Amino acid sequence: MAAFTLFACSSDDNANSNSTDDFLNQMKLVQTITNEAHSIKIYTKSGVILTGYNNIYLQIQNADGTFVEDAQINWMPMMYMTAHAHSSPKSAVVKAEGSKNTYGGFIVFQMASHASEYWELTLNYTINGQAFSATDVIQVNQAPNRNVQSFKGTDGVNYVVAMVEPTEPKVAVNNMSAVLYKMDMHDYSLVTNYTIAIDPRMPGMGNHSSPNNQNLTPGFGSFYYGKLSLTMTGYWTINLQVLNELQEVIKGEAITPTNTASSIYFDLEF
Incomplete structure (x- = not known):
């Protein structure tokens, strides 16, 4: 299971001044889920x-x-939809590094909450051998950029790919990372031996690319790592091709004079 990343941020305007764990001075409260025994506080950086x-x-x-x-x-x-329900890729929940009582991991949400379609989070946990459970609806908002894609490969398998970094892109060669999962409704498994090829383009600037990009390959914690070169500010499309362990393209198209975009991509604007 992939590890999750700890982020540092300003403690200004944080909602955790009464926490016993200094780690949470870096985080902001999202919501509290309660049951008959406990209040489970949920935090993210934002x-x-x-x-x-x-x-x-x-x-x-x-x-x-x-x-x-x-x-x-x-x-x-x-996610409970009109016609069916599905889960999402997730990591294990572990004690946060350097923390006394904060636990964490990551979840990849493929779509936002809507009026008639909503996400629910169930937490099952044990304390000193006693089992507890708590469930509540959570709000998932649409990210400002396209950072996750669900697709079916030529192998007939459903996949989810999500961008992890960069979260704060710069005019530079940026570190880039992503996670890739095989999908089967309620069951997701990490794919750790593929390649995610990238081709960043600026559609509003003649669809030009950039030098010194490096495709994403498996690395620490089952994340995929590479380099993303951004030569100017503005809107970028990061065209993707996913290749299996035999280096066969299972989804995505190369950019050519007659094909200006891949069918799977991330985008960002800065």
Whole structure:
């Protein structure tokens, strides 16, 4: 299972001044899920959950205000749609590095919440051998950029690919990372031996590309890592091709004079 990344940010305007864990001074409260025994506080860096890859942190609070330090937690996100329901890719939930009572991992949300279609998060956890569960609806907002794609490959398998970095792109050669999952409704498994080829283009500037890009290949924690070259500010499309372990393209098209975009892509604007 892929590891999740800890982010640092300003403690200004944080919602966690009463937390016993200094780690959460870096985070903002999203919402609290309650059951008969506990209040489970959910945090992200921004205080919202967006489509795509999200680092999410949890803290379990007892009725007396103390925080649980020894829980084993599993989570299950579910999207309930008009005709069917589906889950989403997710990591294990582990103790956050350097923390006493904060747990975390990541979830990739493929789509935003809507009036008649909504996400629900179930938390199953044990404390000293006793089992608990808590469930509530969570709001997933649309990210400003396209950072996740679901597709069926030529092998007949459904996949989800999501961009992890860059979250703050610069005019430079940026570190880029992503996660790739095979999808089967309620079951997702990491794909760790493929290649994600990238071809960044500026559609509004003659669809020009950039030098010194590096395709994404498997690395630490089952993430894919590469280099994304952005030569100017503006709107960029990051065209993708996903290649299997035999280097066969299972989805995505090369950019040519007659084909200006791939059928799978990320985009960003800065």
